[in-house]
Amino acid sequence: MSACEPQDRRPGLWLSGQAAGAPADWTFVNEPREVFLETHPWYGIPHSVTVVVAEANGKVFVPSIYDEDLPFPGTKRWNTNIAADPNVRLKVGDAIYEMTARPAANDEEWQEGFAALAAKYDFWQELLDDESKRPPFAIIRLEAR
Numbered sequence: 001m002s003a004c005e006p007q008d009r010r011p012g013l014w015l016s017g018q019a020a021g022a023p024a025d026w027t028f029v030n031e032p033r034e035v036f037l038e039t040h041p042w043y044g045i046p047h048s049v050t051v052v053v054a055e056a057n058g059k060v061f062v063p064s065i066y067d068e069d070l071p072f073p074g075t076k077r078w079n080t081n082i083a084a085d086p087n088v089r090l091k092v093g094d095a096i097y098e099m100t101a102r103p104a105a106n107d108e109e110w111q112e113g114f115a116a117l118a119a120k121y122d123f124w125q126e127l128l129d130d131e132s133k134r135p136p137f138a139i140i141r142l143e144a145r
Helices: 077-084 107-120 122-129
Strands: 018-020 035-039 047-051 054-056 059-065 087-092 095-103 137-144
Touching: 035 077, 047 059, 047 077, 054 107, 059 107, 077 137, 107 122, 107 137
Parallel strands: 018 095
Antiparallel strands: 035 047, 035 087, 054 059, 059 137, 087 095, 095 137
C-alpha cells in the first residue's frame, strides 16, 4: 500500500510506517511538535491529518479547532469520521499506533487535555491564559486498542 501523508494543513490518505504495540508510557508523544492521525471514512479510503498531541497522566490528547461554535464533531471531516468510526491510526516518528478516538468524556478530562496541550505549546498556553482569544475547539482523547 503506498502512502500519501498529510503536509501542514493539507490532508492526506494512508499513513506509512512500522506498526508498533501500545507502550506502557506515552510521555514520548510530548517530544514531537506534530504527528499524523489517520481516520476511516465510510467510503473506505483513509483520511489523514496533521495534529498536535500531548500526554498527561498516561492519557493522549489532540485538539480540533473549529470555525464555528458547534458541538463535536462540528464540520471537520476527520472529526465526522471519528464520530462514525473511532478506530484511528496515530503516527509518531516512523511508528504507527492503533488507537481509538473520542471526545473528552467530561469537563475534567477536557480540562486535563487542555492543560496538557498548554504545557507543551505556547499557542495553547495563551488560550488557557486568555479565554477571550479561544476559538471553539474540541479535545479528543486517544486510547490504545
